[in-house]
Amino acid sequence: MSFKKQDILGALEKISAPGEGKNLVESNAVTNIVVFDNEVIIDVTIANPTLQAKKKTEVEVMKIIHDQVGQKIDVKVNVKSEVVEAGSKRIAQDKSIPGINNIIAIASGKGGVGKSTITANIAVSLTKMGFKVGVLDADVYGPSMPIMFGVEKERPLSVKIDGKSKMKPIENYGVKMLSLGFFTDPNQAVIWRGAMASKALNQMIFDAHWGELDFLLVDLPPGTGDIHLSMVQAVPITGAVIVSTPQNIALADAKRGVAMFKQENINVPVLGIVENMSYFTPKELPENKYYIFGKDGAKHLASDLGTNLLGEIPLIQSIRESGDVGHPVALQDGSEIEKAFNEVAKNMLSELVKRNKNLPPTEIVRITTMSGCSTK
Ligand SMILES: Nc1ncnc2c1ncn2[C@@H]1O[C@H](COP(=O)(O)OP(=O)(O)O)[C@@H](O)[C@H]1O
Ligand SMILES: [Mg+2]
Structure with missing residues (x-):
């Protein structure tokens, strides 16, 4: 099967971002999407840094892509949190x-x-x-x-x-x-x-x-x-x-x-x-x-x-x-x-x-x- 980055984005727009009334794409949480063959790698950055929140986002992303784009797609999701992200930037200085x-x-x-x-x-x-x-x-x-x-x-x-x-x-x-x-x-x-x-x-x-x-x-x-x-x-x-x-x-x-x-x-x-x-x-x-x-x-x-x-x-x-x-x-x-x-x-x-x-x-x-x- 073939699918495009646009299809993935379309599916991710159906996930709402916590607390902001926006979807995951609008809130700029999706930082990268790489598609090749039957595989897609998605990077998501969320505010809530707890493991539970990361896991929840990962599961939501996988599910929506399987449901909306294709059951057989090999989905890899990397969820990062802003606390650590912003922190590492600080120390880099x-x-x-x-x-x-x-x-x-x-x-x-x-x-x-x-x-x-x-x-x-x-x-x-x-x-x-x-x-x-x-x-x-x-x-x-x-x-x-x-x-x-x-x-x-x-x-x-x-x-x-x-x-x-x-x-x-x-x-x-x-x-x-x-x-x-x-x-x-x-x-x-x-x-x-x-x-x-x-x-x-x-x-x-x-x-x-x-x-x-x-x-x-x-x-x-x-x-x-x-x-x-x-x-x-x-x-x-x-x-x-x-x-x-x-x-x-x-x-x-x-x-x-x-x-x-x-x-x-x-x-x-x-x-x-x-x-x-x-x-x-x-x-x-x-x-x-x-x-x-x-x-x-x-x-x-x-x-x-x-x-x-x-x-x-x-x-x-x-x-x-x-x-x-x-x-x-x-x-x-x-x-x-x-x-x-x-x-x-x-x-x-x-x-x-x-x-x-x-x-x-x-x-x-x-x-x-x-x-x-x-x-x-
Ligand atoms: N909420 C609490 N309930 C019961 N005992 C407490 C509580 N908070 C601190 N303590 C006890 O009070 C004492 C002083 O606490 P500590 O954390 O050492 O204070 P500090 O570091 O501000 O000097 C310790 O014996 C601690 O076990
Ligand atoms: Mg003390």
Whole structure:
């Protein structure tokens, strides 16, 4: 049988593109069609980067071509997502960390609001969706990723890559991880740890073999200090996520966190705010919600600041317990809390897709010190 590219396009016009009221062809999702003999290769780029969405598109495309053009056609569909696409373009401009597509800073104004818990669980959710994820624990005051991932006894080994020695991240639950905790002594005064932290941070970024990553999540220390400055100078951060509890004192600090990233000379897009400990639900009364830190605080802050609320995570015992035993709660398939973290991850992804579509790549911050020497 013979068919033309036009026949394929005609069939693809019958598939509607999600959310835009346009079809797949109109929305420019079909990026390439190659026909030869009985075979057609179709490249499609969609906004939703989850494996499910890619699979769904692939099946839809195959089906419509078999139904409308010919049952026997050998159809090959390559579905890519924009997150990764736009991300790789960004890194192409900054050759220094090849293979890492999107760097997401997780920050909070206040300590103890659950920044590390959120980081670990988002990392797990993204990994379960099929992404390649790394976590960089840059919290000099309280590096906690090794415990949260149950790898506190391990130390990164070195591997030879192109003749150079590189640090190999530790991997658990499919997430790659490096932590300042592997390099600093917890008994050392924070000021000394701080001095070593910038150097260790740079090593964990540039002398590590992360391989291909869709996302590197960076767990920053609380507040707006030196490590934040080192970070924005070392790497182009694609976007920041701010974690806060709903109470006013935490929100005020979260506001400062948002302001720091938005500063003109830093200019890191804020993807949104995650509200943690939104309400307490006891195990024996799963329907009850107690708003012990106040209600909707982060929602109001997000709307005041013109940013997004990415989700609300309840205060529940199993989150703390699973953190302590090194088995993030988002690993529990089918649980309510897994769903809550998936929701946060999905909302973050959709903001990231928009960000990568609408804004230019983040640039590394180049700050000149008082003495006139560039720190970069
Ligand atoms: N939603 C939650 N429910 C229950 N415990 C939580 C929750 N979020 C965090 N925790 C616990 O609170 C403590 C502080 O959280 P952590 O993630 O270490 O905060 P941060 O990194 O902001 O300092 C940890 O013991 C953690 O297990
Ligand atoms: Mg922490």
